Amino acid sequence: xxxxxxxxxxxxxxxxxxxxxRWHLKFPLIGxxxxxxxxxxxxxxxxxxxxxxxxxxxPSAVLRTLGNLLFSGVLASDFWDSLQRILTGxxxxxxxxxxxxxITGYVRQIExxxxxxxxxxRAVPAVAWIPFLILTLGxxxxxxxxxxxxxxxxxxxxxxxxxxxxxxxxxxxLAQAYRLPRSLVLWRIIMPSALPQIFVGLRLAAAIGxxxxxxxxxxxxxxxLGVLLNDGRSLGRPDQTIVLMVVLALAGKSSDGxxxxxxxxxxRWRATFEGV
Numbered sequence: 001x002x003x004x005x006x007x008x009x010x011x012x013x014x015x016x017x018x019x020x021x022r023w024h025l026k027f028p029l030i031g032x033x034x035x036x037x038x039x040x041x042x043x044x045x046x047x048x049x050x051x052x053x054x055x056x057x058x059p060s061a062v063l064r065t066l067g068n069l070l071f072s073g074v075l076a077s078d079f080w081d082s083l084q085r086i087l088t089g090x091x092x093x094x095x096x097x098x099x100x101x102x103i104t105g106y107v108r109q110i111e112x113x114x115x116x117x118x119x120x121x122r123a124v125p126a127v128a129w130i131p132f133l134i135l136t137l138g139x140x141x142x143x144x145x146x147x148x149x150x151x152x153x154x155x156x157x158x159x160x161x162x163x164x165x166x167x168x169x170x171x172x173x174l175a176q177a178y179r180l181p182r183s184l185v186l187w188r189i190i191m192p193s194a195l196p197q198i199f200v201g202l203r204l205a206a207a208i209g210x211x212x213x214x215x216x217x218x219x220x221x222x223x224x225l226g227v228l229l230n231d232g233r234s235l236g237r238p239d240q241t242i243v244l245m246v247v248l249a250l251a252g253k254s255s256d257g258x259x260x261x262x263x264x265x266x267x268r269w270r271a272t273f274e275g276v
Contacts, residue, residue, distance in 0.1 A: 057239035062246075065239040074228070079247065082217065082224040085141060086209045089148025094205060096149070097156025098198070104157075105164030106190065115161075122154045126212060130219055144216040144224075151212040152205040159201025163194030196270065199263040206255040210248060 039059065046058040057065075069075035100118070104111040129150060133143035167190050175185045217226025225244055232240030 055238055057237075057242055061239040062242050065237070066243045066246075069228075069240075069243060075243075075247070078224050078228050079251075082210075082213050082226070085144050085216075085224070086148055086213050089145040089212070090152050090205065090209050092145070093149035093152030094156050094202065097153040097201070097205075098160050101157040101160025102164055102194075105161040105194075106186070118154075118157060122158070126151055126215065130216070134220060139220050143220065144213065147216045148209050148212045151208045155205045155208055156198075156201045159197050159204070160194065163197030163201075164190055166197060167193040192269075195267055196263075199259065199267070203256055203259050206259055207252055210252050210255070214248065 042056070043059050046056065066075075100114065104114050104118075126147065129147055130143070133146050137143040137146060171189050171193070172185065175189055213224065214226040214229060217224035218230045221227045221230075225248060229241060229244040232238070232244060
């Protein structure tokens with residue numbers, strides 16, 4: 001009787017997950033419902049001349065502009081320029097944040113030395129870094145990559161530190177009781193425990209990377225998506241600005257989806273709540 005009472009919640013949980021998977025397979029494109037509704041409202045507003053054409057272009061004009069940017073190669077070229085900066089800056093920032101966040105979370109004495117300074121620098125707004133980076137690195141790609149790396153570093157650092165410190169103390173005490181080597185404790189207990197929080201930081205860092213790239217290109221860029229976006233503003237082309245906003249939204253969503261896919265593969269051992 002007791003066994004039935006214990007196993008009943010697990011059976012119910014499995015049935016709910018199976019039902020959720022069946023619902024997802026039955027309606028695989030449900031996530032496109034809200035964008036379709038917004039597109040319909042936009043089209044109706046443009047057709048009824050409710051939306052001011054000075055600020056809101058029509059869907060047909062946006063599609064024409066998208067086609068022109070694609071077939072001319074301008075969009076692909078600027079997208080690649082931005083993506084290269086993001087990948088380079090993300091590699092530097094994520095690597096540094098993961099390393100320092102893990103070290104300060106694991107070693108309390110290093111935390112006392114490094115963490116106050118890092119937290120103080122984290123409070124400096126991104127826009128305040130731009131003049132300093134231009135003075136020290138010039139106006140080429142270096143300051144843009146540096147800004148992306150700085151923005152991603154702080155997010156990665158905080159989440160890695162929190163993930164390491166969020167490890168169950170009882171597991172650490174059990175490992176110490178069995179006199180397990182520190183390297184084994186680090187790789188078999190602390191890192192798996194910190195992985196979910198690290199992936200949260202990685203998802204946030206991916207979004208911040210696109211924001212920092214566009215922001216830096218608008219201020220001191222001669223190519224990239226930020227330059228195209230700024231050109232649309234300066235030329236009074238709402239169709240071009242909307243195209244760039246859609247491209248950035250799709251790029252951000254793709255980055256987040258890729259990270260979530262990797263997270264599910266890497267942390268398959270987790271038994272977490274997936275919603276009702």
